[in-house]
Amino acid sequence: FMWLTGNVTPDHNTINRFRSSRLKDVLKTIFATIVKFLVSEGFVSLDVACTDGTKMEADANRYTFVWGKSIHTRISRIAEQLEEIWRYAESVTKQELRDSAPITYQDITPEKVEKALCQIDDALNGVDADRKMKAKVRRVRKSWPEQLRKYESQGKILDGRNSYSKTDNDATFMRMKEDYMRNGQLKPGYNPQISTNKQFILNYTIHQCADDTSTYPLHMDDFHSLYGRYPDVSVCDAGYGSEENYLYAFRHGIETFIKYNYFHKEQKRNFRNDPFLSANFYYNEETDGMYCPMGQRMERLSDAKRITDNGFVQ
Structure with missing residues (x-):
């Protein structure tokens, strides 16, 4: 490039603008075109795909972050305090206020809280109420709606994630690999899959979730969008072993070489020879029941349902 331009070296910003604006929507297409060329020349095959991921630290401040659980806790606290103030106002005024408050966590909004506090303020002004409570109502009337609007905007940025960095909203806090002092730290980063x-x-593909398990369907969908097919064989480590991923591969005709988490543990002699482990109980297909070593049938106590990040119901 230096020779083509007569040794006129482009500025870093020029390269960056070209990459980020001109190539933004076509870079993946160019990449796939090169891979297809390599396939046609016999250098590479789309039949077998070996997949793995790694954590990549974001260029972001690791000490400025927002946690989803923290937002949930603060909103719950506002809802609880609002209920206490509402009940107090009803006890002092000796009458029910106009709306059916208090507001629950599920339907709390800045507008509803502002309206409720306005009603409480008006009701307390006409009676002999505690001065401290009146002052608290006036104080939270100014602060709570503003706080809730901030939590609302933060929730939109989170979009189902548990955290994000304030200096790189797309980055999620995840545990990186241990350093040379064996310190595993939470840092803002991404989970690239290759x-x-x-x-x-x-x-x-680049992902915002820390675990590899939930990235597999999205990564394979992207593979199909690039080449119009899935790999015949998929090879991954145990981090991808899950019911969701096995079923996904089966439905799309992918043969998998993916271990599950307990694979190596099940190979050990003390695991296989322990008759009291539930995994080793005898299963009777006719009665659809598990039996312990004493021959007693294990009765089903309950059913549990779990929904993964991808919406898969277990």
């Missing part, structure tokens, strides 16, 4: 074949990269 599929390879014969040391060539076939596909790459």
Whole structure:
């Protein structure tokens, strides 16, 4: 490039603008075109895809963050305090206020809280109420709606995640690999996933979740969008082993070489020879029941349902 431009070296910002604006929507297409060329020349195959991920630290301040649980706790606290103030106002005025407050956490909004506090303020002004309570109502009337608007905007940025960095809203806090002092730290970062074949990269995707398990369907969907097909064989480590991913691969005709978390543990002799482990109980297909070593049938106590980040129901 230096030779083509007569040794006129472009500025860093020029390269960055070209990459971020001109190539933003076509870079993945160019990448796929090169891979298809390599396939046609016999250098690489789309039949087998070996997939793994890694944590990549974001260029963001690791000490300025927002946690989803913290927002939930603060909103719950506002709802509880609002209920206490509402009940106090009703006890002092000796009458029910106009609306059916208090507001629950599920339907709390800045507008509803502002309206409720306005009603409480008006009701307390006409009676002999505690001065401290009146002052508290006036104080929270100014602060709570503003706080809730901030939590509302933060919730939109989170979009189902548990955290984000204030200096890079797309980055999620996740536990990085241990450093040389064996300190595993939470840092803002991303979870890039890469599929390879014969040391060539076939596909790459960037994810905001820390675990590899939930990235598999999204990564394979992206593979299909690039090449119009899924790999015949998928090779991954135990971090991808889940019911959701096995079913996904089966539905799309992908043969999997993906261990599950307990695979190595089940190979050990003390695990296989322990008759009192529930995994080793005898299963009777006719009665659809598990039996302990004493021959007693294990009765089902309850059913549990869990929904993954991708909406898969277990």
